[in-house]
Amino acid sequence: MDHQPEEVRYTRVDQDTCISCGACEMAAPDIFHHNDEGLAFSIIDGNQGIRPIPEELLMDLEDAYDGCPTESILISDSPFDTAVHSGDNNE
Ligand code: SF4
DSSP, X not given: OOOOOOOOOEEEEXXXXXXXXXXXXXXXXXXXXXXXXXXXXXXXXXXXXXXXXXXXXXXXXXXXXXXXXXXXXXXESSOOOTTTTTXXXXX
């Protein structure tokens, strides 16, 4: 058999485009919640996209991704680079 149990996904929400519709939290309540402003974020790692999504939640993640009307849910097979704004400081 060729089953691959080691599927690794990372996710975060682009809050610049999120319209607070709530669909992702309904589809994946163990991954996405909303902050005080109604914007969605990943509770897996504080919306940083640096911790792998548990395998048992990957189907929920797919559902949330497919259901987001603004394509604000970002998915990658490698950690998102959170240092992009802090590591390149030209004087
Ligand atoms: S489904 Fe998309 S637009 Fe709706 S709350 Fe979630 S991230 Fe925001």
